Amino acid sequence: MWLFTTFFEAMGGKKPKSIFTDQSAAISSVVDTVLPEAHHGLCLWHLCQNAAKNLSNNGYKTFAPQFKACIYNPEIVEEFEQSWDKLFEDNGLRGNEWLQRTYKLRKKWAQVYSHAHFCAGMTTSQRSESINKFLKDYFNHGRIVLREFVSLYSRAMDNRREKEREAEHLTQQTTPNFICNWSVEREAAKKYTKKIFYWFQECIKQTIDLSLELENGDGTIRTYRAKEIEGRKRICTLTYNHLEQTVSCTCKKFEFDGILCSHALKLFRHLEFKSLPPEYYLKRWTRAATYEVICDPMGEIIPNDNDPMLTAHYSELSHISQRIVSKGSRCIDVFSLSKSLLVEVEAKIDTFIASDEDVNKSIRIDTHHKSVSNMQQEAQLREPTKRRLKGQSSKRIKGPLESKSRKNNSPKVIGMQAMS
Template structure:
């Protein structure tokens, strides 16, 4: 009955009343229509402290009947699972709207601006990021880059040479290497010179310059991470939802997502993957990495046995090596590995460690022949370890609760609910824990009866917020977004 936006805002305010570390803000337009908002709960804000170095921001999924732009900020945790840092609604995709949203994200997140943000190629978004996050590396989504080829190449050529084109973008480490590899791909595709030169110009100067920067990206090259998050939430929400329908369903999905992280934590604490060799480094790291990252590291360990190391030059400061595959062809390109003798640092031209935070097979081959039995701490990225969240500042500043009996009651209720939910999540992992918690609930129930604690009845009209003097928030008009129909699907 025209109260959807007002009820939605009241709900977010009630979450703020229950927990002062819940962050939200909203704005209305000149006609008092709900136009935009941003919110992030305490769990998301705490996760950002540890995992907020890389953020994926995408606005292409329609989640409500008004066509408001759903704008989630997502990242990856130490299990490589998608996690949510915060999200918002926008009524338009103008630069001013994106600036407002990014400002709210910056205000909410304790760790500040991310080191890297991945988005599509929306010009308004690009301008806003440069303004609000001037020190953040902005990388375009790989899928959106590749999608440009469908406008410039025939569908058959694009399909047949997709993997080669993708490989050129992903694996090139310098602009010169990119240009050389790109020329080879286009000649194999039998394109005339003018066509591939035009494409190369767009790639080199407009689409992928950030790929030549030495920046950690947590293994993410595409907003497909955000799309996978959309796919997850799509099981719960749709473009037919009112705002209150959306938030109820969204919170249910978020609880399930966080439960998956809890399950992964439980597996790490109670299961140990098998090692495939007696190399001490394997035994070391199987106890350090989460299972997901251990399997990735183990794959590199296995592949490292396929490589040999050949010394090229020595000097006072640097020693240079070629790392080559035993079964490589004569045209195979060796990786260049540089050893900084003074600092005892190792760098590989494949840049996997810089981009993904996991030592590459070439570095591991070097360690093996030099009898480095344990991986040095400098090559162990804490965000990928089982103890990623240990020792981090997981407390957010609490604001004083207003001396209001109703708000005090809500705050106490939230704190008890939160502690209870944590215990239930932990106990439900095992039969023993479930049985124990049931017994404790029975004990608590009896104790509460002994204390003669009862729930006082109240008149609903007395507890309801008065609407007198409040600004009316009108439901938004139905809008049409630019990218609401896009799907991020990569060829395999």
């Protein structure tokens, strides 16, 4: 409870829409208390690992494919219930207590219940695990002193920001290969980051294998059926609002990960849309996501490491360095010259950065001294006034409760201790 409360304070009071955990009963009970409106999902990787442990004597290898199909494939609740009953019957697991407990938690792991909740496409706690691994690569020395921790953490963050700048540079300076002449594909390439655009492009590719037919075209609301021409022939129902130009698909892909599904894209292309309605481009997936000014809880602006100017500087230096690398690796003599000059340049940059930090530090110290000096001068100017007011207040008659309250006017400090 303390951990979640502290986390919310650090996030300025903003709470997540979805949260993924393992099957810890202690964590689950607290999540239900502090995040009653959030979607609480169980990490599917942990769920499959627990299934392997609890069903090892019942032939999990033959059971696993059917179990995973039950997790991912059903698109309506009735289909899930049928798949679950068939899972029990085919594997003779009617009396298995672990599966019975797991079934009671089905709304936390069966994807048919999760698709209506925005999860940014995540179904596991892999994001947390990858961060853990990333930091462990830097903190592998056992116990370290605090100043070393700060230094290593700064190095880790510098490395992460460098990779982000590389990705930003790749997005800004390269153009993807297009697969069709639909203007929406080019529009998406300009709006999305490179990685997200490729996910979007895969959905465009899938429209090739879909057929679309009008089911109900009366009035403002139209209903379409989209199905696969070959394969499983899965059918999805699309509801299109002509006036609002909005579409909803029973697969719930957009609601789940924030990128339009192939069924909706098939419909928009069928209706000859030249551009998608803006609400279908979530800002979190676009290039503009890092351009917004962000303030901390105190109202101070947080520096943006993805400022367009920084990206432009990175791009220009990248081009220069690439030319040097290309020319400098041609023969051993040019290589030796290039290497020595680059090492010299790096040393000069490090010296310049260190001296610049010392200057900024001295400016901060000087500013602090000036502010302290100003405060002391103001205090000296206020002292005669305080003595005069004190002399006046000593003549005032105290009220019946005043003398008692003055004994307890010191500020109270409320402490919270977390048990390890």
